[in-house]
Amino acid sequence: MRWRNSIDNWGLISKLFHWLMAITILFMAGLGLTMINVRLSPMKLEMFIVHKSIGILLLAMVIARICWRVMNPTPSLPDTMSSRAKMFARFTHVWIYCLLIGIPLSGWVINSAANFPLRWFGLFEIPAIVAPNLVVEEYAKLTHMTLLIALGITILGHIVAALRHHILLNDNVLRRMWG
Numbered sequence: 001m002r003w004r005n006s007i008d009n010w011g012l013i014s015k016l017f018h019w020l021m022a023i024t025i026l027f028m029a030g031l032g033l034t035m036i037n038v039r040l041s042p043m044k045l046e047m048f049i050v051h052k053s054i055g056i057l058l059l060a061m062v063i064a065r066i067c068w069r070v071m072n073p074t075p076s077l078p079d080t081m082s083s084r085a086k087m088f089a090r091f092t093h094v095w096i097y098c099l100l101i102g103i104p105l106s107g108w109v110i111n112s113a114a115n116f117p118l119r120w121f122g123l124f125e126i127p128a129i130v131a132p133n134l135v136v137e138e139y140a141k142l143t144h145m146t147l148l149i150a151l152g153i154t155i156l157g158h159i160v161a162a163l164r165h166h167i168l169l170n171d172n173v174l175r176r177m178w179g
Contacts, residue, residue: 005072009176014072017065018177021058021100025155028054029148052111053121059104066097078171092158099151105129106144113137 004011010018028051035047077086111118112128113136119125130136165173 005075007073007076009075011072013068014065015177017061017068021061021065024054024058024061025100025151028058029152032148049119049122052107052118055104055107056118056120056126059101059108062097062100062104075176078165078169078173080169080171089161092154092161096151096154096158099147099154103144103147103151106140106147109140110137110144113140 002009002011003013005014031047031051031054035044035051038044038047077089081089108118108126109130112130113133115128115132117125118128162174162177165171166175
């Protein structure tokens with residue numbers, strides 16, 4: 001297996017980014033939804049620390065993933081796809097990247113506006129990106145949840161499209177990312 005992408009297939013690095021991020025996003029969504037329903041306790045505070053730290057890690061991963069994608073060819077979409085379908089597929093991938101940047105950034109804004117220190121896995125402090133402000137905090141919470149819902153809907157569509165390509169169209173779109 002190649003490390004880099006080719007015009008026909010995704011490389012190992014791209015596949016690792018894709019699947020590692022997919023698993024991490026599922027974990028983060030579950031952790032986030034769980035921690036907001038847990039009563040205030042040391043366990044809840046620990047969940048928040050882990051959630052915030054992984055969120056910063058995800059932000060770094062998506063930036064690295066975008067850089068990797070820019071430096072590598074993107075495998076061609078099947079010739080059987082219409083130009084409109086190809087444009088929609090490209091738009092969807094850009095939209096996912098935007099969401100994957102916006103969600104952790106809005107979480108960072110929530111934390112900063114709430115005036116909480118953000119210690120990455122307890123190792124070092126990450127500076128605030130906005131001044132403490134309750135109104136900004138509330139808007140950032142709404143933004144964070146809205147973007148998460150949008151990501152969930154988009155990923156569901158992404159999965160359905162991949163399965164459609166695999167099962168109904170019998171092309172290699174899913175196989176190229178699967179292995």
